[in-house]
Structures are given as structure tokens and as C-alpha cells.
Amino acid sequence: MGRKFFVGGNWKCNGTSEEVKKIVSTLNAGEVPSQDVVEVVVSPPFVFLQLVKSSLRPEFHVAAQNCWVKKGGAFTGEVSAEMLVNLGIPWVILGHSERRLILNESNEFVGDKVAYALSKGLKVIACVGETLEQRESGSTMEVVAAQTKAIADKVSNWADVVLAYEPVWAIGTGKVASPAQAQEVHSELRKWLQANTSPEVAATTRIIYGGSVSGANCKELAAKPDVDGFLVGGASLKPEFIDIIKAAEVKKDA
Numbered sequence: 001m002g003r004k005f006f007v008g009g010n011w012k013c014n015g016t017s018e019e020v021k022k023i024v025s026t027l028n029a030g031e032v033p034s035q036d037v038v039e040v041v042v043s044p045p046f047v048f049l050q051l052v053k054s055s056l057r058p059e060f061h062v063a064a065q066n067c068w069v070k071k072g073g074a075f076t077g078e079v080s081a082e083m084l085v086n087l088g089i090p091w092v093i094l095g096h097s098e099r100r101l102i103l104n105e106s107n108e109f110v111g112d113k114v115a116y117a118l119s120k121g122l123k124v125i126a127c128v129g130e131t132l133e134q135r136e137s138g139s140t141m142e143v144v145a146a147q148t149k150a151i152a153d154k155v156s157n158w159a160d161v162v163l164a165y166e167p168v169w170a171i172g173t174g175k176v177a178s179p180a181q182a183q184e185v186h187s188e189l190r191k192w193l194q195a196n197t198s199p200e201v202a203a204t205t206r207i208i209y210g211g212s213v214s215g216a217n218c219k220e221l222a223a224k225p226d227v228d229g230f231l232v233g234g235a236s237l238k239p240e241f242i243d244i245i246k247a248a249e250v251k252k253d254a
């Protein structure tokens, strides 16, 4: 199938330059599986992207946490896809639930952003996920399918997309989805891709899990067949991120 394990570290709105340097030196010193086995991408705030890019070990890559929905111009406070490309930033996270829920980014807006970023040559970590209320009302699949559809409607080439399933109730709460819960949604998302894009896209697109992933729970999650990696928040700021990267070995041995 060839889905290389993918571990993203989303640093969110955290860090001083001193802290960032410390995290980078921990990452640089970490013993991790080779890049044939795992792809690692860390996502510092915009202002630290260059610092991280220039000091991080070369086999790890960087991602921005957002970009503007179309060509740059009179959009105060925004950063365009063109700027990221110009600075050699290969990845961008789009549709994170913190942006969907706090900044009111709609499914369609996220779909437009993903399509525009891809058209400029960026690779995209596209996030989907349900709230606790939606899960409890039984609409998890309906919600994540609608979020994925808004992307699929505008995107034909999925080769540069990693789909991150991040249940909102698990983000930053310490309440991780069980491996079975993650597997269930990932498997349904893969079925959705099979039915609505193509069997090839379904078989090759990496679907990663995010929400309170830690050094302690990552191996069990990684053992599930449709969990192709992680998008890690809080733990990506800590040395245990190295242990999470090492969870890729679970797949190698599978």
C-alpha cells in the first residue's frame, strides 16, 4: 500500500525563541527510525518557521499552521501560500478545529484553502473531526464526511494531502480516543474516499489521528491498520515526541 507513517507536531501558539531552540535541539538529538519508515513534520508558529527550518535536522520538515485562502494582497494579518512557497516551507496545516470553531472557518472555506494551497505546490495536512455533542448525537461520520467532501469537491490530486482525524473532544483534554474508536472513523473515512474519490486515493492517502496522543498511548493507536500516523499537539513540545515518532516501528514490524 505504501502509506509511510507520518508524525506531525503542531506547536500551536506556543513558544519563545529560546524554547523553540530547545525543542529543536531535543529533536535533533533524538534517535528515530529512518526517513524510509517515518515522515516527520513540525509546525511552529509563523514567526519561528525560518528559525526551525534552518536549524532542524534535514530529514524533518516544517509546516505552517494556516495560510490565506487565495492569492495574497490586502488581507491584513494573513500569510499567503505564495509566501510559504517562497520561503521553502513545504507543508501547511489547514482546517484545524481551533480555526474552524474559534475563527468560524466553514467546510467550504477550508476546502477552498486546501485547493489553493495545493495549486501553489504546498502539501497539506487537512483536519477533520467531530465535537463531543456531535459524537454523542451519533453524527460523527456525517460530520467528518461533510468536512472531507468539502475538500474532495475542490481537490482532484490527493497525493499531497494527509487527512488528520482529530475528534474535538480529545484535543488537549487528555481524553484520547480509544484505538478502536480511532480505527472505526479512519476505516469509515477510507471507505468514504473509496466511494467518492477513487480506490487508489483511498488506498494511498494517509489518515492520521490527533487528540491527546502521548508517548504512553501511541503504540496501541499505531497498531491499528488504518491509523497511518499522528498529529500531535501538547506532546510535540516535549521530549516524548521522539517516542511518538518511534511508534512508526509498530508498522514496520506488523
Ligand SMILES: O=C[C@H](O)COP(=O)(O)O
Pocket (backbone or CB within 6 Å): 010, 096, 166, 170, 171, 172, 173, 174, 210, 211, 212, 213, 231, 232, 233, 234, 235
Ligand atoms: O493538532 C493537534 C491536535 O489539536 C491535538 O492536540 P493535543 O495533542 O494537544 O490534544
